[in-house]
Every structure is written in structure tokens, then in C-alpha cells.
Amino acid sequence: MELIHFSSKKAPVKQKPSFNEEKLLLKSGYHSIAGIDEVGRGAFAGPLVTAAVIFQDNYSFRDPDLYTINDSKVLSPRQRENLSEKIKKEALCYSIAEIPVNYINHYGIGKAAQLGFYKAAQTLCHQPDFCLIDAFPISRLKKSIQKAIIHGDSISYSIAAASIIAKVYRDSLMRKIHCDYREYDFATNKGYGTLKHRQQIKKHGLSPVHRTSFSLNKFL
Numbered sequence: 001m002e003l004i005h006f007s008s009k010k011a012p013v014k015q016k017p018s019f020n021e022e023k024l025l026l027k028s029g030y031h032s033i034a035g036i037d038e039v040g041r042g043a044f045a046g047p048l049v050t051a052a053v054i055f056q057d058n059y060s061f062r063d064p065d066l067y068t069i070n071d072s073k074v075l076s077p078r079q080r081e082n083l084s085e086k087i088k089k090e091a092l093c094y095s096i097a098e099i100p101v102n103y104i105n106h107y108g109i110g111k112a113a114q115l116g117f118y119k120a121a122q123t124l125c126h127q128p129d130f131c132l133i134d135a136f137p138i139s140r141l142k143k144s145i146q147k148a149i150i151h152g153d154s155i156s157y158s159i160a161a162a163s164i165i166a167k168v169y170r171d172s173l174m175r176k177i178h179c180d181y182r183e184y185d186f187a188t189n190k191g192y193g194t195l196k197h198r199q200q201i202k203k204h205g206l207s208p209v210h211r212t213s214f215s216l217n218k219f220l
Contacts, residue, residue, distance in 0.1 A: 017070060017160045019059040021149070025130050031057050032092075034128035035158025036120050036138075038113055039072070039166040044201075045184065045210045046174050046191035048099040048109070050116030051166035052124055052131075053158050054092045066090055069160050071153040072167040084168040087161045094162075095123040096169050105213040114139055120162075134159050181207045 022033050038050040061067055063086050072080055088094055097119035104112045117138045121131055130145050131138065134152035152159040171190055178187035183204045189197045191209075201210070201219040210216060 015151070015154045017153070017155055017157045019055075019157050021132055021147070021156045022055070022057075022059055022158055025132075026057055026059070030130040032126050032128045032130070033057070033158060034121060034124060034131045035133075035152075035156050035160070035162045036117055036131055037134040037153055037159050037163035037166055038116055039163065039170045040191065041109060041113055042193075043191035043211070044193045044197060044214060044216060045101070045186065045207065046177060047101060047170070048104060048112050048116050049166045049170040049173070050097045050099070050113070050120040051094060051162040051169070052120035052128070053087060053094045053161040053165065054124060054126055054128060055090070055158060055161070056092050059157075061090060063090060069157055069164065071151075071160055072163040073153075075164070077171070080164050080168050080171075083161075083164050087165060091161070093125045094165055095120050095125075096165060097123065098169075098173070101209050101211060104211050108213055109211070132156050132159055134163065177209055181209065 025033050032054055034052045034054045036050065036052045038048060040046060040048045066086055069083055097116045099112045099116045117133060118140045121128060121138065131141060132152060133146060133148045135148060135150055137148040138146055149155055153163040174186045174190045184197060184200050184207060198219045201216060205220060206212060206216060
């Protein structure tokens with residue numbers, strides 16, 4: 001059984017992202033630089049979602065609103081939704097990978113995250129020659145073409161953009177799942193282990209979209 005934490009990541013760092021990491025790589029000869037992040041790692045229910053984004057290598061935004069890109073956790077839902085659409089229009093390319101609950105329950109959240117990162121990188125229509133990943137390296141990629149950055153979504157615009165796209169996509173999924181399992185209020189908690197969610201697990205038991213590979217039986 002896996003240890004459960006009620007927060008999926010550490011508290012956001014008060015730092016604005018930039019293109020500094022990408023520009024350093026550009027000077028080193030890389031051009032297609034992907035930022036990759038995941039959403040939903042610590043949730044009690046629902047899929048894990050990863051996203052990857054590659055921006056044009058001039059590293060400037062035509063739409064000034066995009067300079068407000070930040071760690072998705074410090075943005076409001078409206079800000080995220082607005083930015084997600086603009087990122088998709090401005091980016092050279094982006095991809096989204098969804099890892100379902102049954103995979104998480106069978107293989108564990110660590111392997112699920114690794115698969116999500118890899119799928120997001122591999123399904124970009126322009127293959128990256130370097131990847132910047134939030135927090136964790138991708139085991140199936142060469143070490144020489146990737147860099148894992150702690151709090152990367154507060155440091156790199158590309159990683160932050162990926163976190164926004166992934167968050168908006170997953171939140172929309174959880175609102176749809178809510179329609180089938182209204183008793184758990186997934187539209188509000190997005191599958192995370194809030195007090196109310198834990199109380200609803202105790203009252204209603206576990207649903208088919210809960211992560212039984214997590215130690216959730218203690219809430220029954």
C-alpha cells in the first residue's frame with residue numbers, strides 16, 4: 001500500500017517563472033525544448049494527467065496575457081482556463097496524456113507518473129530535443145536530454161504552461177466524473193482528500209474511480 005499525503009505537492013514557491021532555462025538550452029544548441037508537468041498525483045480519485053508544451057524558440061509571447069503564466073496552483077480557475085486556451089494557440093505544440101485509475105491501482109502512482117511524463121513527451125507533434133520536467137526525471141529518456149527542476153512550475157514558463165493545461169483538462173474530467181458519483185462532490189474537491197471527501201468515503205464507501213492502491217480503507 002502507498003503512503004497518502006493530503007497535499008499533492010509542496011506549497012507553491014513565491015517566484016515568477018521565466019524563459020531563463022529555455023534560453024540557456026537554446027544557446028547550447030537545443031531548439032525544441034518541452035516543459036512537462038503532471039496534475040493529480042496526490043488525489044484520492046480520478047486519473048493522473050500530464051501535459052507537455054513547446055514554445056517557439058524566440059521565447060517571447062505575442063499575447064501579453066501569457067506573461068501572467070505561473071504555477072497553476074496559484075492561479076484562479078478563471079485565470080487557468082483563459083491561459084490554457086491562449087497557451088494552446090501560442091505554443092508550437094502541446095500534448096496531454098491521461099493515465100487511468102486502473103493503471104494507477106495496478107502499477108502504483110510512481111509508475112503512472114513516469115508513463116504520463118513519457119507519453120506526453122512522445123506524443124508531441126514536434127519531437128523535443130530536450131525536456132524540462134517538474135521535480136522528477138523521466139526514467140525512459142536519456143539523462144543527457146532532460147532536466148528535472150524542483151518547483152519547476154515556478155521557474156520555467158514551459159513547465160508552468162504544461163501545469164496549467166494539465167490542471168484545466170483534469171478539472172474538466174473530474175466535473176464529468178462528478179455526474180456519475182455526485183455523493184463524493186468531485187466537481188469541488190477534484191478527487192483530493194479533503195475532510196468532506198474523507199467523510200463521504202466513510203459514508204458511501206469507495207467508488208470505481210477511487211485509487212485503491214492508496215491506503216484509503218482507513219477512511220471507511
